[in-house]
Amino acid sequence: MNLPIGVIDSGVGGLTVAKEVARQLPKETMIYIGDTARCPYGPRTVEEVRRFTWQMVEQLLQWDIKMLVIACNTATAVTLEELQAQLDIPVVGVIRPGAIAALNETSSGEIAVIGTEGTIHSGAYPETIRAIQGEQVTVHNLACPPFVPLVEQNRTSKQDAYKIVEETLRPLQQYRYDTLILGCTHYPILKAVIQEVVGGGVSVISSGQETAREMSTILQHNGIHNRSEEAPAHIFYTSGEVLPFVEKVERWMTITTPDVRQISFLSSTMNHD
Amino acid sequence: MNLPIGVIDSGVGGLTVAKEVARQLPKETMIYIGDTARCPYGPRTVEEVRRFTWQMVEQLLQWDIKMLVIACNTATAVTLEELQAQLDIPVVGVIRPGAIAALNETSSGEIAVIGTEGTIHSGAYPETIRAIQGEQVTVHNLACPPFVPLVEQNRTSKQDAYKIVEETLRPLQQYRYDTLILGCTHYPILKAVIQEVVGGGVSVISSGQETAREMSTILQHNGIHNRSEEAPAHIFYTSGEVLPFVEKVERWMTITTPDVRQISFLSSTMNHD
Numbered sequence: 001m002n003l004p005i006g007v008i009d010s011g012v013g014g015l016t017v018a019k020e021v022a023r024q025l026p027k028e029t030m031i032y033i034g035d036t037a038r039c040p041y042g043p044r045t046v047e048e049v050r051r052f053t054w055q056m057v058e059q060l061l062q063w064d065i066k067m068l069v070i071a072c073n074t075a076t077a078v079t080l081e082e083l084q085a086q087l088d089i090p091v092v093g094v095i096r097p098g099a100i101a102a103l104n105e106t107s108s109g110e111i112a113v114i115g116t117e118g119t120i121h122s123g124a125y126p127e128t129i130r131a132i133q134g135e136q137v138t139v140h141n142l143a144c145p146p147f148v149p150l151v152e153q154n155r156t157s158k159q160d161a162y163k164i165v166e167e168t169l170r171p172l173q174q175y176r177y178d179t180l181i182l183g184c185t186h187y188p189i190l191k192a193v194i195q196e197v198v199g200g201g202v203s204v205i206s207s208g209q210e211t212a213r214e215m216s217t218i219l220q221h222n223g224i225h226n227r228s229e230e231a232p233a234h235i236f237y238t239s240g241e242v243l244p245f246v247e248k249v250e251r252w253m254t255i256t257t258p259d260v261r262q263i264s265f266l267s268s269t270m271n272h273d
Numbered sequence: 274m275n276l277p278i279g280v281i282d283s284g285v286g287g288l289t290v291a292k293e294v295a296r297q298l299p300k301e302t303m304i305y306i307g308d309t310a311r312c313p314y315g316p317r318t319v320e321e322v323r324r325f326t327w328q329m330v331e332q333l334l335q336w337d338i339k340m341l342v343i344a345c346n347t348a349t350a351v352t353l354e355e356l357q358a359q360l361d362i363p364v365v366g367v368i369r370p371g372a373i374a375a376l377n378e379t380s381s382g383e384i385a386v387i388g389t390e391g392t393i394h395s396g397a398y399p400e401t402i403r404a405i406q407g408e409q410v411t412v413h414n415l416a417c418p419p420f421v422p423l424v425e426q427n428r429t430s431k432q433d434a435y436k437i438v439e440e441t442l443r444p445l446q447q448y449r450y451d452t453l454i455l456g457c458t459h460y461p462i463l464k465a466v467i468q469e470v471v472g473g474g475v476s477v478i479s480s481g482q483e484t485a486r487e488m489s490t491i492l493q494h495n496g497i498h499n500r501s502e503e504a505p506a507h508i509f510y511t512s513g514e515v516l517p518f519v520e521k522v523e524r525w526m527t528i529t530t531p532d533v534r535q536i537s538f539l540s541s542t543m544n545h546d
Binding site for chain 2: 090
């Protein structure tokens with residue numbers, strides 16, 4: 001089935017998921033919406049996250065998609081269950097794939113999860129991990145509010161980010177975790193610095209790879225994978241400025257001159273350019 | 274949904290998959306059928322593999338299962354598509370998961386696949402890999418008929434197996450592959466010896482881990498995962514002798530005093546003790 005896959009995120013972080021989708025599912029076309037104008041979602045109320053997410057979803061449904069990927073942990077924590085219940089197409093979030101990868105990785109049975117305040121306060125990771133593995137695993141949670149702004153502002157070099165990352169992660173030092181879930185799709189952009197701070201003994205998990213694998217399974221089992229041989233032409237929408245978004249798609253997804261367009265969510269009815 | 278998952282194999286090799294299922298899906302119950310009396314399937318005709326596989330499947334359907342796992346590469350190559358088309362429950366094979374794991378692992382783009390004659394001659398691995406990644410990856414195939422008898426006869430130590438494994442794998446030496454798919458569920462039992470022969474620079478892929486992950490995704494997305502807190506009680510059936518089968522379940526799955534029963538496929542109607 002040659003319809004596109006819809007991917008939504010609060011901003012550019014979901015591009016780390018889109019990159020893995022492009023790598024693992026090279027025949028599939030994506031329409032990506034990044035709500036950059038209203039990013040970050042982490043500190044917003046549950047009601048705001050719900051409303052913003054539904055606006056993006058309704059837009060994608062008008063364009064006709066065959067699968068929805070919520071490439072944002074905060075939005076997954078708040079809306080995954082209701083979207084899965086209400087939409088007729090498969091809906092994939094980023095929390096379960098990250099949790100499964102971590103459970104396959106940990107030897108000590110102690111896992112740390114970092115994310116936005118919204119994701120951490122939702123308790124979605126410990127809940128998901130408990131649902132899969134019972135009580136055999138201990139989960140340590142830490143909200144890291146400074147990380148999304150660092151990424152959105154392109155301050156991800158060791159020089160710009162090390163001190164902030166080190167201070168933010170300090171509360172985790174007391175635990176003997178061997179696996180760290182990057183519970184926010186922005187964080188993989190900071191992965192090199194985070195890995196240096198936590199040390200080589202800790203496996204750092206980005207959910208992108210696992211999410212793309214889950215998508216692959218569902219596309220195949222539902223018989224809706226793309227069988228045509230045409231190269232996919234992804235389209236990216238941002239609710240913020242186009243040029244900085246183009247730059248991030250080029251740098252992170254290594255796509256040259258990507259098709260990036262502006263979309264507005266200012267009124268309750270959808271408009272887009 | 275608390276129905277069991279059905280797992281079928283030509284013999285004991287599928288226990289390497291069942292072990293991963295027990296680890297990753299600790300709340301799910303399995304009914305395993307190993308057709309030890311007619312193992313190996315590798316050198317059999319397509320018609321025989323079809324008929325034997327359907328006998329096991331019909332038996333499992335009578336007992337009521339919520340998902341079927343074909344934990345045998347030969348049977349997957351021959352019957353996966355027709356089983357997926359004809360059964361009302363999800364059917365999972367072991368070939369696609371192994372192919373996906375290998376594609377995520379390879380850097381050089383050269384993958385070697387070893388398996389039974391039936392699996393290798395079917396071309397199922399190169400076909401699956403091409404369907405996912407187009408023409409960007411080279412696949413080298415080698416049938417290894419001596420390996421299943423080694424495993425079924427418990428001759429898997431370095432002393433017993435090294436020379437045979439080394440000679441059998443010699444044709445692969447001419448290729449620069451960096452990833453080796455164990456395209457037969459018996460082979461993970463020989464993994465230590467195989468790894469020693471091919472060297473540390475080659476990633477050796479067992480499909481069990483990936484298969485269990487695929488099952489997890491489907492159980493979740495179809496809403497049929499087990500929600501009860503009772504510990505699962507797996508049942509194992511063998512068409513061969515019970516005692517050697519008990520011994521293998523105990524050794525490979527580290528289950529003490531497993532429930533192993535005999536089943537007969539001698540007549541066309543199903544009988545089991």
